[in-house]
Amino acid sequence: MNRNVLVVGGTAVAAYVLGTRANRPTLAEHPETLRHQVERLWRDPQAKKRRAKFRKQRAKDARAAKKALQKQTAKARKTLGKQAESARKNVAKQTDRATKKVRSAIAA
DSSP states (O other), X not given: OHHHHHHHHHHHHHHHHHHHHHTSOOTTTOOOOHHHHXXXXXXXXXXXXXXXXXHHHHHHHHHHHHHHHXXXXXXXXXXXXXXXXXXXXXXXXXXXXXXXXXXXXXXX
């Protein structure tokens, strides 16, 4: 009976050890480290083309945004310029009216 327990126990330990080692990846199966994978992907010609295309598209988007911003800025400057001129004229009119009232009050 003791012998049977030892045989079954030994078989269980051996099966456990072999089972855990069977699931372990070895270096031979995965020789590439993460750094090597990144370098390989960075040097990939298709990836280079995609990065260049992405850069060109972003540059095109930046130019379009710059042009739209310049257009809106010019429009705002024109509108604000008109409003500023109108405000200046109104202030000048009010100043002239006030000056006339003061002069007429002094003359009276």
